[in-house]
Amino acid sequence: MLKGSTVSFPPAPRGGFAEDRVVWIFGHPRSGTTWLAQLLTDGLHLKLWNEPYLGQFLAFTNTLRENEPRRFEDPTFWMSHPQEANWRASLHAFFTDVIARQGGRARGFAGLAIKEPNGTVVAPLILQAMPRARVVFMLRDPRDVIASLIDARKPGSWMHERLTEEFDRGRVVRQSIRRFERIAGLLDDLETVAAGRYFEMRYERLRTDTLTEMRCLAETLRLPCREDDLRQAVERHAYERIPEERKGPGRFVRTARVGGWQEELDPAEIAAIHDALGPFLAGRGYPVPAPAGEER
Secondary structure, eight states: OOTTTOOHHHHHHHOOOOOGEEEEEEOOOSSSSSHHHHHHHHEEEEEEEOOOOOGGGGGGGHHHHHHOOOGGGOOTTTTTTHHHHHHHHHHHHHHHHHEEEHSSTTTTOOOEEEGGGGGGGGHHOOOOOOTTTEEEEOOOOHHHHHHHHHHHTTTTTTTGGOOSOOOOHHHHHHHHHHHHHHHHHHHHHHHHHHTTEEEEEEEEHHOOOOHHHHHHHHHHHOOOHHHHHHHHHHTTTOOOGGGGGGBSTSSSSSSOSSSSSHHHOOHHHHHHHHHHHHHHHHHTTTTOOOTTEEEE
């Protein structure tokens, strides 16, 4: 840069979304977050910002916490516990500025839904930095999620052509288990950090009674809700309304079955999932069958 030269950055545009009108959507990929986003945007009139990967730059904190936990006590580390007030302020400035610049104008929308499944593992950090934003966590039986991911990544499926690594069913299972282990460790933190502005949506309940669950979400998060608009959106986005040629195995919209993992995962995969995630599954109300020959 030439001596004396300056760089002029454009100011953030006005008319964007206030922090308390931002709704983050988190959840493991293939948990139904796309369907939920459709219901929020069409039924509750939120604008969608689809997977901006805003949380990815914070993912390093998980690796650091696992490998060098003492780093978080060192005040020279910018995200250490002694620096919490400062890093929260810095991240708040970052997120609000990015949303102002790229989230679009708020006029005509009830809020901004940011669908960020790939930032799920750092959701508590994001909500600490945005103390007035709201959050929905989409939770689905991890076994059904893993079965869906295997189907999505297999050769010939909708996702396979995007991947650069060879399909390895075992690797998909192991990676998914690891992500769910992290989710298990953060859900309690997220509920505490976002108390009063948090809603845990269960995929299974949403499939059973979509309208009631969406009403409950709107009430909990204090989102405007017009009954007729919501009802029509629920009908429009029902799995049963999707043409047969656009859904099924190997497609983005697959089967929407609850409990399909029992037929789609092999016994060794099920055993590995139960061994690693059994307490999490049981704690969240997902039955874990006792191993054959073992007393219940």
